[in-house]
Amino acid sequence: MxxxxxxxxxxxxxxxxxxxxxxxxxxxxxxxxKQTDDRRADYLAGLASFKAVLLExxxxxxxxxxxxxxHGRTFYAGLGALAAFILxxxxxLIVHRPLVRVPENALKxxxxxxxxxxxIFWTGEGIGADWPGADPRAACNFRDDRGGIxxxxxxxxxxxxxxxxxxx
Amino acid sequence: xxxIRLAIKEIIGMFVDDGSLALLAVILVAAVTVGVKLxxxxxxxxxxxxxAGCIAIxxxxxxxxxxxx
Numbered sequence: 001m002x003x004x005x006x007x008x009x010x011x012x013x014x015x016x017x018x019x020x021x022x023x024x025x026x027x028x029x030x031x032x033x034k035q036t037d038d039r040r041a042d043y044l045a046g047l048a049s050f051k052a053v054l055l056e057x058x059x060x061x062x063x064x065x066x067x068x069x070x071h072g073r074t075f076y077a078g079l080g081a082l083a084a085f086i087l088x089x090x091x092x093l094i095v096h097r098p099l100v101r102v103p104e105n106a107l108k109x110x111x112x113x114x115x116x117x118x119x120i121f122w123t124g125e126g127i128g129a130d131w132p133g134a135d136p137r138a139a140c141n142f143r144d145d146r147g148g149i150x151x152x153x154x155x156x157x158x159x160x161x162x163x164x165x166x167x168x
Numbered sequence: 169x170x171x172i173r174l175a176i177k178e179i180i181g182m183f184v185d186d187g188s189l190a191l192l193a194v195i196l197v198a199a200v201t202v203g204v205k206l207x208x209x210x211x212x213x214x215x216x217x218x219x220a221g222c223i224a225i226x227x228x229x230x231x232x233x234x235x236x237x
């Protein structure tokens with residue numbers, strides 16, 4: 001289960017404030033700009049970039065290993081990851097401005113749901129569970145997760161979460 | 169040294185947002201694995217317990233946050 005999935009459930013349920021990446025980026029940039037005379041700013045800037053790239057890089061490694069080793073095709077899985085990087089890098093440079101308008105919290109919720117579903121599916125396969133329906137079963141896990149989680153935001157709103165909750 | 173500690177803390181923070189949720193998830197996976205491999209629990213039952221357990225842990229985490237806020 002991804003760590004960001006629970007907070008995205010909480011924000012969509014109105015329990016905590018929705019995360020705004022634009023505001024978060026502006027705050028971090030302002031904090032770094034305040035310390036331009038401080039040598040620590042070099043470390044902070046390096047650390048910020050290090051964090052972002054390390055996390056995404058680790059995800060790529062896990063995906064390549066998970067997909068590649070299952071069928072003994074790690075090399076081709078790695079080539080696929082490399083091709084995706086070559087495609088996404090210039091795409092990100094071109095569309096990074098319009099991407100700010102993508103509803104981040106809903107996106108995180110959906111991505112977290114998918115990762116959790118696939119994680120449960122693969123862990124189950126790892127312990128030898130023969131899921132009925134094989135691969136399409138992962139989609140059912142997605143539905144079950146969504147059903148279980150859909151109750152939580154409603155419950156949070158009933159208890160009076162932050163500003164009644166609003167979806168972005 | 170302070171920078172190294174800060175870097176390690178940031179790296180751990182990237183993977184573990186809610187420590188309790190992460191710990192419970194690890195315990196659940198370990199318990200199901202022990203059940204299947206050592207206690208002859210049917211693997212499919214283990215998978216179903218895994219699914220139900222993950223949903224329960226997530227619901228508990230959201231409820232805990234609700235009570236906190």
